[in-house]
Amino acid sequence: MQRVLTPAWWLGDGGRRVGAIALVAGIVIAGPLLDGAGESFWMMALTRALILGVLAVATNVAWGVTGIFTLGQAVFFGVGAYVVGLLATREDVVALESLAGAALGAGLLCGLVVGAFLFFGRRRVGMLYVGLVTLALSYALERLASVWGEIGAGNGITGIPLPTLLGTEIEPGISFFWVAVVTLLVVLGLAWAVMRSQFGMVMRAIRDDDERAEFLGYRRPIVQLVVFAATGGVGALAGGLYALEEGFVSPTFLGVSLSTQVLIYVLLGGRDSLVGPLVGVLLLEVGGQRVQEELPTEWPIIVGAVLLLVILFLPNGLTQLGRRRRRAAAPRPETAAEVSGGDPRGE
């Protein structure tokens, strides 16, 4: 109890844990409150943000935790959206279970194919290489979708019907909000478990010094491929949900703009933080909603300026503030020689 009352606890892991729980609880409570108040605009904005939050959490696991600097996370999002859009409009598949499974599978497959190209066959895989290839892919697929008549070309896919869950139609509003909340909680739970696991240690080891990890015996390409494919699957799931929530799919879902946007969420909230990316999404997509409407031209400049300030003064993002102070305040350990009076083994 005494620990809880100290500033160090609140600035450290304890405070961050409480903050994360409060954030999730706040989101869960906000839905019914907005629904009760008839605020359908804000309800939709929050639902969209939660779905983008799923994409941001996946991006953070790939980039923030494993160091795979992907500038094309929207590719998975778009693939998931198009798969769901095509299945729902051409094949009349409306069961959310099937659509979500198809999106997830398509993202996984896409991640495996792109990942195999990225990570195998090269002795060193630099951040710049991965960034440029994924950026080019994102750009190319957006252009391709814009001219490919079979998938709606520039108009995308419209008129996507409402999905059903266990035979019941999911209405826009609070029902879709709950679908988004449950998906986000499951993804957050999985990300939390993986980040705390022994595999999470390997992911960070590859991020921090991939050559050292290889000399220990880790097969870097396999670890990167697993993470890239898994986060691709989750990104595609987010895209599929987004398409169902919005009722349409656009080539921009695959594009560079969304890919960049997701990186901004992660940077703003904090890399290698569980809820950091979610904080970034909520700040920009919900908190900044009114500003975005009032000042549409200035909005990108405002986002850019905020991002610059964060990079300069909080390079680990808003949610890492406590960790930074705690580490700075932590006492350095005594050297072995000091402990033992000369003998590092203390003998």
Place this chain on the structure above:
Amino acid sequence: MAILEASEIVKRFGPVTALSGAGLQVEPTTIHGLIGPNGSGKSTLLHVIAGRTLPDGGRVVLDGADITRAKPAQRARAGMSIKFQLARVYHEQTVADNLLLALQVRDGIPSLVLSRTRRRHQERVRRLLDDFGLTHVRDHPAGELAHGEQQWLEIAMAMATEPKLLLLDEPTGGMNRHERERTGELIRAAATTCAVVIVEHDLDFIRDLCDRITVLHQGTLVASGTPVEIERDERVAEVYLTRV
């Protein structure tokens, strides 16, 4: 049978030939020093053996298996371990987790995702911490350790994989006399279970520690033998007296 045989190694960097026919033969559970003046190619030879650099010619055989073109991870899994010149430990992770990282390298991804083997490795982590005098810092981020302790942690990580061959690139760089002595003790202890190859500038350290020494000069083998034989070798004396 030798645990390591590197023979006729050739390595060129553009117009510069760093190694021209150099080689090394290391017997099990011996300590083998690799010395030579600056630019002699000793670090390049170590990197070729480790798989950090691929050779343009020659063969590297570890315990009977040709690993000349093998990737670093394959070499590590075949029983080779390395400590780099500058300690490369994971600064953000704790000392104990650095050791766990090394110990769990052969565990499958599903086991790692489910953290199934963490408990199984704890006893070995505890023993390594004790052997290397790092118990008092087990829960500190490795980046907070003193220079010498980081070097010992990296040697401990290299030993955690129970290698057949341990490669040490200047293990006493930047250490004081006491730390050098302690490092020597740790290397001797390591050599009871595996062969050790050391690249080192400190000739006194090498002479006191090694069973055999190989001397390189301008990418070629000058001499190989016991410390006494090397000390008496005229070609070695000439190399060190006429070095540029």
